[in-house]
Structures are given as C-alpha cells and as structure tokens.
Amino acid sequence: MGCNSNSDKEKELLQKEIELLKQEKELLALRSKTKEIPQEPMDKQEGKKKINNNYLIGNNAAGKFKIGNQIPYPETADDYTLKKETQTRMTEEGPEAETVYLVKENSNDVLNIKPEYNFQTGEYTQNIGEIMVLSSLFQTFEGIGVNATIEEFIKTYPDYKIWYTYVSGMYVMETKAVNAQFILNEKDFIGKIKVNSDQIDLKKSDFKSTGKIIKIRII
Secondary structure, three states: HHHHHHHHHHHHHHHHHHHHHHHHHHHHHHOOOOOOOOOOOHHOOOOOOOOOHHEEEEEOOEEOEEOOEEEOOOOOOEEEEEEEEEEEEOOEEEEEEEEEEEEEOEEEEEEEEEEEEEEEOOOOEEEEEEEEHHHHHHHEOOOOOOOHHHHHHHOOOOOOOOEOOOOOOOEEEEEEEEEEEEOHHHHHHHOOOOOOOOOOEEEEHEEOOOOEEEEEOOO
C-alpha cells in the first residue's frame, strides 16, 4: 500500500506541475498578443551605447542562449561553463525537485536555464525552456537589465505594465518592446493585494521609489 501511495502522490505532483506550466504559458500569451517590436542596434541609436551581442536580451534570447535551442551541455558554451544541478522549490503540494543548468562566466553566475517541457510526451527535453538572467551584464537594446530601477524602466518603456501572479508568486514589469518578464524584489512592494484572479495589475506607487529589477525571465 505504501508504494502505491507514493506512486499516486508522484503522479499527482507531476500533474500539478503540468497545470502550473500551462497557466504560466497562458498568462504570458495573454500579455504578449502584440509581437516584440523590432529595435535598431544600439550603435545606430543616437546618444545610446552599443550593447555587446553576447549580452543582448531580445528575440526570446539572452546573448547566445535562445528559447527552443538545445542546451549546450555537457559541452562548454564558448566563454561560458554550465553546471547541471537538481534544486528544490516549494509548491502548493510541498517541496519539488527540478533540473537547472547554472551558467557561469569567469566563475560568476550569469544565467539559470531550465529545460523545455513537452506536454505531448509528458517529459522534459534537452532544449531551453526558460532563461533566468541574473547578471547586469545582459541588457536590452535600450540598456535595461538587472539592477535597473522601476523608474528607469518606466522612462524607457512608457507602455509598461506591472502585475503580480500567485501562480509563480512573482511581481513583474513588462513592455511590448521586449518579450520577457522583468522581476521585481517582493521586499520593495508596499501596496496591498486582493487575490481575485490569476493575475493582478499593480501601480508604480505600490513599490518603493528605490525598487529595482532583480531578475529577468524569458520563456
């Protein structure tokens, strides 16, 4: 009976994970009805610095790492080294293990990569399904990256949106110009949330004036 119980529990957790992945994809799709707006390279924009393509955020990619491409592991990706690791994250059902590839440059953590989940086969693939940018080296064409302030983001992207979702528990800023989620520090949130839907729109005034972007998520 104990073995069957554990097996049923594992199936239940896997089904929950699949549902959460579907919800996140649906939320992103709703927010991204307008396709990413093409931008000119930085060296063609007057008064702005050129961003190294190795660190450019755009077109569903962070530098050389692009959603849907094969994860370059165990081989070394040029100047980067990748380490495969099993991490534990908390879900509504309790702790759950997941595979994460840690990307380092000069011994510094710059990206985390998660494999793509195939909903048809029910298995993870060897392709990139999610990129989490951790380093301020990576920036958009307009120079926005990790550690940029909320004010800088708003000034750069007047069409900004801020929202919260309990599905992933994240506070997010986004713009139609870049297909990515700019994640804010929850400690900078000073407003109040009434959870009446999967996604709650927020205002600039809901955050401290010093609030910053701490990660950038590409899925």
